Amino acid sequence: MNFSEQADTLAKNWSEAQKQAWDAWFGMASSAMTGRNQSMPPDPMAWLKQGVDAWTRGSGLGGSTIDKLFSSQTNSVGIMDFLTKAWQSVAPQVEAGKPWKPELEAMLKQWTEQMTGAPGRMGQMGADTGNMFDSLFNAWPSALAPGLAMWRDALMSGHLGAGVMGQVSPLDRLLQMNAEMHPAFAGVGEMPRVGLTREKNAKFLRYADAAADMQRSGAKYQSEITKGLSKAVERTIEKLAAMAEKGEKITSVRELNSLWYRTADATLVDTFNGEEFIAIQNELTLAAMAFKRSQRDVTELFLQALDIPTRTEIDDAYKTIHDLKREVRQLKKAQAAQAARATKPAPRARRKAAVKKTA
Amino acid sequence: MISFPFELKPSDLTKEVADINRKLSEGLQVLKDFKDEDVDIGSTPKEVIYTEDRLQLYRYKPLAHAHPDIKTPMVIVPPLINGYEVADLQPSRSLVRNLLSEGIDVHLINWGYPKPADKYLTVDDYVNGYMDNCIDFVRAKHGVDTVTVLGICQGGTMSTCYAALHPEKVDHLVLTVTPIDFHVGKDPKKPHVGLLFTMGATADVDKMVETFGNVPVDVLNVSFLMAAPFALNLGKYADVVDILHDREALLNFMRMEKWLFGGPNAAGEAYRQFVKWFLQDNALVKGELELGGDKVDLKNVTMPVLNVYAERDHLVPPPCSVALGEHVGTDSYTELAIKTGHIGIYTGGASQKLLAPGVSKWLREGVLN
Numbered sequence: 001m002n003f004s005e006q007a008d009t010l011a012k013n014w015s016e017a018q019k020q021a022w023d024a025w026f027g028m029a030s031s032a033m034t035g036r037n038q039s040m041p042p043d044p045m046a047w048l049k050q051g052v053d054a055w056t057r058g059s060g061l062g063g064s065t066i067d068k069l070f071s072s073q074t075n076s077v078g079i080m081d082f083l084t085k086a087w088q089s090v091a092p093q094v095e096a097g098k099p100w101k102p103e104l105e106a107m108l109k110q111w112t113e114q115m116t117g118a119p120g121r122m123g124q125m126g127a128d129t130g131n132m133f134d135s136l137f138n139a140w141p142s143a144l145a146p147g148l149a150m151w152r153d154a155l156m157s158g159h160l161g162a163g164v165m166g167q168v169s170p171l172d173r174l175l176q177m178n179a180e181m182h183p184a185f186a187g188v189g190e191m192p193r194v195g196l197t198r199e200k201n202a203k204f205l206r207y208a209d210a211a212a213d214m215q216r217s218g219a220k221y222q223s224e225i226t227k228g229l230s231k232a233v234e235r236t237i238e239k240l241a242a243m244a245e246k247g248e249k250i251t252s253v254r255e256l257n258s259l260w261y262r263t264a265d266a267t268l269v270d271t272f273n274g275e276e277f278i279a280i281q282n283e284l285t286l287a288a289m290a291f292k293r294s295q296r297d298v299t300e301l302f303l304q305a306l307d308i309p310t311r312t313e314i315d316d317a318y319k320t321i322h323d324l325k326r327e328v329r330q331l332k333k334a335q336a337a338q339a340a341r342a343t344k345p346a347p348r349a350r351r352k353a354a355v356k357k358t359a
Numbered sequence: 360m361i362s363f364p365f366e367l368k369p370s371d372l373t374k375e376v377a378d379i380n381r382k383l384s385e386g387l388q389v390l391k392d393f394k395d396e397d398v399d400i401g402s403t404p405k406e407v408i409y410t411e412d413r414l415q416l417y418r419y420k421p422l423a424h425a426h427p428d429i430k431t432p433m434v435i436v437p438p439l440i441n442g443y444e445v446a447d448l449q450p451s452r453s454l455v456r457n458l459l460s461e462g463i464d465v466h467l468i469n470w471g472y473p474k475p476a477d478k479y480l481t482v483d484d485y486v487n488g489y490m491d492n493c494i495d496f497v498r499a500k501h502g503v504d505t506v507t508v509l510g511i512c513q514g515g516t517m518s519t520c521y522a523a524l525h526p527e528k529v530d531h532l533v534l535t536v537t538p539i540d541f542h543v544g545k546d547p548k549k550p551h552v553g554l555l556f557t558m559g560a561t562a563d564v565d566k567m568v569e570t571f572g573n574v575p576v577d578v579l580n581v582s583f584l585m586a587a588p589f590a591l592n593l594g595k596y597a598d599v600v601d602i603l604h605d606r607e608a609l610l611n612f613m614r615m616e617k618w619l620f621g622g623p624n625a626a627g628e629a630y631r632q633f634v635k636w637f638l639q640d641n642a643l644v645k646g647e648l649e650l651g652g653d654k655v656d657l658k659n660v661t662m663p664v665l666n667v668y669a670e671r672d673h674l675v676p677p678p679c680s681v682a683l684g685e686h687v688g689t690d691s692y693t694e695l696a697i698k699t700g701h702i703g704i705y706t707g708g709a710s711q712k713l714l715a716p717g718v719s720k721w722l723r724e725g726v727l728n
Contacts (some may be wrong), residue, residue, distance in 0.1 A: 006365070010365050010367060013367065013368075013369045013372050014367075014372065015626070016369065016372070016373075017369075017372035017373060017375075017376045020373060020376050020377070032690045034545070061393065061394050061395050061398050061613055061616065061617055062390045062391060062392075062393035062394075062395075062613070064616075065390060065596075065599075065612075065613060065616060066387065066390050066391070066622075068596040069383070069386075069390075069594070069596050069599060069600070071593070072593045072594070072595075072596035072597040073379070073383070073597065075593050075597075076593070076597050087365075097475075113692050180403075221487065240364045241364075243364040244364040248364065249364055249366040250364055250365050250366070250367070251366050251367065252367070252369070252371070252375055253372065253374070253375050253376075256365075257594070257597065258594070260589070261589040261593065261594040262590075264588075264589045265551075265588060265589050265590050266550075266551075268585075268588055268589075269550045269551045269554060269585075269586065269587070270550055272550075272554060272558070272585055273550045273554065277606060278557070278558060278561060279561075281558070281649075282561055282562060282563065285562065285563070285566075285567070286563055286566055288556075288568040289563075289566040289567060289571075290566075292570050293569070293570050314475075315478070318475065318476045318478065318479060319479055321476060322476075322477075322479035322480065323479075325412075326484065326488070329488050329492075333491075336495075
């Protein structure tokens with residue numbers, strides 16, 4: 001059998017083994033929930049997760065260990081799957097002693113595009129923005145929903161200027177926050193239209209900008225990680241090709257996974273040490289921090305209107321408490337030092353001074 | 360001659376998958392019966408002898424007669440960013456137990472878990488405030504002028520600062536895997552070594568602390584896990600199938616997990632100062648560090664120093680630790696290298712026979728051999 005046929009056979013055998021693994025795991029998961037084996041549902045991962053959750057009821061640490069155990073096994077399956085496909089794509093070239101990297105690069109390019117988003121997905125931006133705002137706002141009190149919905153619509157329409165700074169209907173209604181909305185916000189609606197209002201509106205705008213920045217930075221970060229992983233796949237295949245030349249063999253799934261873990265870790269650590277990666281990681285961290293702070297700024301607007309202490313106000317109190325505690329600690333030390341000096345025996349009088357002068 | 364590098368017959372694959380599934384099935388029965396309280400760490404008997412804010416000072420119950428040649432009690436100073444239990448993870452892997460078995464009177468500062476109100480605690484608060492109060496308490500309790508201080512990692516950095524500021528209160532200083540010089544130790548051939556310091560060198564810690572207040576432990580853990588992302592996030596758990604049937608082995612695995620992922624958040628201001636002053640500015644070795652208005656001059660470290668480091672330490676490369684030797688004022692400076700990693704120095708099998716006995720011999724005789 002040539003390499004191509006052997007690679008196809010390997011892929012087929014692995015596919016069979018995977019199915020057996022999934023069947024067994026699924027059986028274990030369903031017996032945890034219902035006590036009876038059931039047939040594979042449409043979404044086996046979700047079912048497996050439910051089974052894991054059923055097993056782990058009442059045990060935080062045991063539960064998280066089981067969760068990580070299953071994640072590692074499912075990831076091992078995925079790694080084996082991916083690597084056998086990668087090997088399939090290059091096997092004929094390796095056997096023939098021809099360059100195999102172009103074949104692998106073509107496969108990895110396709111995979112990278114899937115991981116980091118193809119241009120066609122840009123058209124989803126409007127829906128994605130809407131989803132993003134839904135997730136941003138869905139944890140907020142339901143009383144705020146009408147106002148936030150109007151913000152969402154204004155921003156999604158793309159007419160930010162009109163939606164935020166002009167006198168169009170959605171903004172007017174938001175600012176009025178009249179009686180047909182929750183009465184608690186009647187006071188909010190009485191904010192002046194000029195000066196303070198623009199300042200408050202600016203906080204909403206910064207929140208939206210920060211969310212967009214975080215998404216952009218996240219995409220760049222994801223892209224760097226994917227490039228690193230892509231290089232790791234290339235290096236793993238290189239090692240497999242080197243093994244082929246030496247007549248060495250991979251004899252188990254765990255051995256292949258172990259090869260991948262070593263190679264991927266070494267490759268990713270090279271990536272992590274690079275100046276470009278560190279700069280992108282710092283950019284993402286800053287974007288995430290800016291997002292979190294702008295979220296707080298917006299939240300505090302509503303809390304202030306409701307006379308609920310904000311984090312900024314509580315931090316002020318914490319600082320005062322800390323400074324007072326420090327002062328007390330220092331005073332206690334000074335007092336203890338003074339007490340220690342007071343109880344120290346007086347130095348003995350010098351002998352010379354004690355001798356009486358005799359004539 | 361070139362040959363296909365895979366030898367995976369269908370029967371081999373089936374057998375391997377069945378074997379893993381069998382182990383998983385057995386192990387799940389064991390795991391689901393585990394309660395969190397079964398996974399006991401820091402279990403060596405002790406009493407709380409002093410408290411201040413979140414802090415508790417422990418005195419451990421003796422396991423052997425006090426050694427007549429070790430005159431003063433010991434105070435262990437753990438890091439702020441991990442739990443103290445690394446020094447007492449399980450009965451068979453415990454620096455605390457081993458020191459007690461050498462007849463040493465062991466105390467340990469448990470810094471506790473910072474709450475939001477603790478975000479303004481500074482390095483000065485920890486070193487000249489809490490640490491000094493604990494050491495004064497131990498001195499008064501035992502009627503001694505000085506104690507032995509043993510620092511763990513960042514706790515060692517703080518202990519070094521303390522010894523430089525209060526040399527009259529410290530008779531011996533023992534440091535373990537302690538970073539002193541944060542700008543050395545990178546090896547291009549070993550990129551994972553010192554990765555944490557590389558990443559921290561340009562981090563905008565001001566923004567992090569302004570946003571978070573106390574820096575969450577999960578954020579800190581991500582940076583630790585990046586040293587070997589696949590091995591530490593997946594490989595470790597894939598291999599645990601082999602011990603799932605062994606309750607004791609599994610318990611030990613979970614003890615380490617509990618310590619690794621159950622640590623405290625880092626008090627914000629102290630974290631900011633550590634990253635900026637120690638890591639980024641390297642102010643300690645440059646002689647530019649001030650705490651509480653006093654310069655931290657390493658030349659004032661005039662007591663005997665034992666500096667223990669791990670040869671395979673990727674978090675605190677050995678050069679970061681041994682740099683101390685050229686800066687201290689003492690004539691009695693000794694190094695002890697152990698062939699292990701950063702955590703292995705406390706939990707590794709070989710370390711159990713090397714670290715505590717080495718510290719004890721050095722305290723008694725002033726030498727290691």
